[in-house]
Amino acid sequence: MTTPAPALIARQLADTELFAGLRPEALVEVAAGGRVQQLGKGAVLFTQGGPADRCHALLEGRIRIAQSGTGGGQLIVRFVGPGQTFGTVALFTNRRYPAEAVVLTDSVVISWPHQDILELIRRHPQIALNLVGIVGARLREVQERLREVATERVDRRIANALLRLADPGRAGGEGAVIEFPLTRRDVAEMCGATLHTVSRVLTAWEKAGYIATHRRRLTIHRPEALRRLAGENLEH
Amino acid sequence: MTTPAPALIARQLADTELFAGLRPEALVEVAAGGRVQQLGKGAVLFTQGGPADRCHALLEGRIRIAQSGTGGGQLIVRFVGPGQTFGTVALFTNRRYPAEAVVLTDSVVISWPHQDILELIRRHPQIALNLVGIVGARLREVQERLREVATERVDRRIANALLRLADPGRAGGEGAVIEFPLTRRDVAEMCGATLHTVSRVLTAWEKAGYIATHRRRLTIHRPEALRRLAGENLEH
């Protein structure tokens, strides 16, 4: 694997959530310290419980972050897309990854050692502010999901899961495509259901014309129908 | 209400998670900008969906943070104890509180306006690092709870909820007391169950001698029994 030109990497880093707002020369400095890896489908970046020694950002591809419990039950924490940071919170808590990261579609990952990222933060405090925003937004979303799983019915949870996947930035236009492979099991593990129940619900929605699946890609044709099913919150 | 001496406040702030590690003169500066409030039981500090304009820290007392959904279902996000920060993440995301804060036992709260806290962070970057650690730890815990609610049985969830309440710092000694009033409904809303189910389970545990309740205070007599029921994870 040839190492790409730092200048090119720096330009990509400008679009990452973690390094947004940094000046170009700072980005070059950040890029210089990063290790770029190309990873094929199925590759494991880190495992649950393993020592957290690096901070990662995804340049291309898609990665699944999942946590498994004692009973074998799995929960998909989130899907990481290009520009997003992952495996970083662990560096600031107990230095152990609380979940595993598996490559879903061929990916390009850049990462920095723990010490380097601390040094970068010291030199560019904006990174720490970005990090607070990133982690804060994630905390907010996970709390919302927790409330849902604790208080709402399965179909609502599934509807919300699909809406979140299709619309990470709360855009909400007409019909959206989830542009990466997604199994029924995946959806089930996102919202605390069995793949059987998910299958039944999705089949019903497919018959109703709300959604469609083709080659493992899911398209939402009637987002407003899903939002209604999800009990769309008016207050925002 | 007489405003307490800044020096006294500064000393208390040294023990808060948000300002840990700051030098004494920085603490005095922080204390000077803070507004101290004494609040009685039942007082509402902020409501869900309201504009987030201040960052709060609890000096004394206990506060309940709860989120309610469209269907009326409530989820207790956490109980805030002395030294803890709350209502802060909202300042770094969409400036709206995602949950409400209600005083459980008479409390003393100190808070700063949004602009001031940003300025304090700029002058003392350590605060941002503390914040990343705080929010990171919370994210980790909420993710763990989400997995539990999604994959584990009720009794396990209840056991885990009690263990977390008794042992915020993962101490794990012999028998612990949860030193603030806690209703069955509270426990239910912490782990996605009904108060009926919680009552049944807790009564059974009380008969088995694992726990005891007296005047709304709960004592854990056999933490190891609860840990066994919770399916205690060996890997740490």
Place this chain on the structure above:
DNA sequence: CCTGATCTTTGCGCCAGCGCAAACACCGAA
């Protein structure tokens, strides 16, 4: 000490969603 309000316990019926199982569809590799 009394009173109303809140919290708790317990019984009983029910149902949303799970668990198992079997048939089928689809996909990638050779």
Place this chain on the structure above:
DNA sequence: TTCGGTGTTTGCGCTGGCGCAAAGATCAGG
């Protein structure tokens, strides 16, 4: 194209935990 593996659908029975209801216990306030 065939073949094996993985994902999907669907039926059927069951049960964990909810929902309702009613009685009892406990608490705060006067």
